[in-house]
Amino acid sequence: MGKVYLVGAGPGDPELLTLKAHRILKEADVVLYDALINREILRFTKPDCLKIYVGKRDGEHSLPQEEINELLYRFSRSYKIVVRLKGGDPFVFGRGGEELLYLREKGVEVEVVPGITSAVAAPSSTSIPVTHRGIASSFAVVTGHPNRGINWENFAKVDTLVILMGVKNRREIAKELIRAGRDPNEPVAFIEKATTPEQREVFTTLRELAQNPPEVNPPAVMVVGEVVEITYFNKDLIFQQDKLY
Known part of the structure; x- marks a missing residue:
């Protein structure tokens, strides 16, 4: 054998x-x-x-x-x-x-x-760190498949959410996360065909995604959290140098 x-x-x-x-x-x-x-x-x-x-x-x-x-x-x-x-x-x-x-x-x-795994490689390929000192000390990888019955309240306070297989259900996922207590203004990134020559990034917010979702083509990784701002929104970030994750 x-x-x-x-x-x-x-x-x-x-x-x-x-x-x-x-x-x-x-x-x-x-x-x-x-x-x-x-x-x-x-x-x-x-x-x-x-x-x-x-x-x-x-x-x-x-x-x-x-x-x-x-x-x-x-x-x-x-x-x-x-x-x-x-x-x-x-x-x-x-x-x-x-x-x-x-x-x-x-x-x-x-x-x-x-x-x-694309759960880490996709965000990294577009300069989004899933953890970052003073901003994100936790991250979770979740399936976005509509038939899996995810309790999104369990992920309301996780700093960074990485959602796989969630393109088709992206609007409902955004609605569920807002209902669970996440900030509607929280940034969201989609990375299509990560690490390939066809890679494409789409970024939005949970509110925009719930109301008028942008076009996204699978396969794509969805990232929710403040870490998205490091790359896409050019926010001035205040680092707490004495805070370790």
Whole structure:
């Protein structure tokens, strides 16, 4: 029986792939890859590597998760190195945990290769720090999927919110955050296709987003918090040098 690697492909730029991920891809016999990975990364595989698309985008799944799990198991019985290649990090809204548990229950050896998550890379790519001394000492990463039943009151006092998969539901998210007690004037940034040549930034406020949302195209990361002002609003920030986060 072979080994399965759950590999994070990073946020988009192939140069942000880790050295370990690069090495494993060069050795892989099979790669099952997601929709959000940069296809240039697949060029790192050897010529006879079997590459299978199993992506999910906005409710359209090429394969149900249960079938992906079964494919990984079946390939592990016939090939030495099987890679499950995921955008960002395998354990940040990537169902990597489900695949890990399924394979381990089947007796398959699994190794997780962390990747740079877009939750941090997207804001960083446009000079937005998710934490900043005197401004933001906490941040949370939340799914914006409309079917997940998020209690937004739990995030009313988190300094910086990073919302993934929230483009389609962005107006309702803004309304919920305002109802939960966040300042309607709080700045919001969307970073489309972060770390790629097609990267585009859109910025607004929670109030504007709730009333007249700007056009945003997925995939995009949504950032809510005062840290957005560092880049986009050129606000004069007062730093509390003795306040550590």
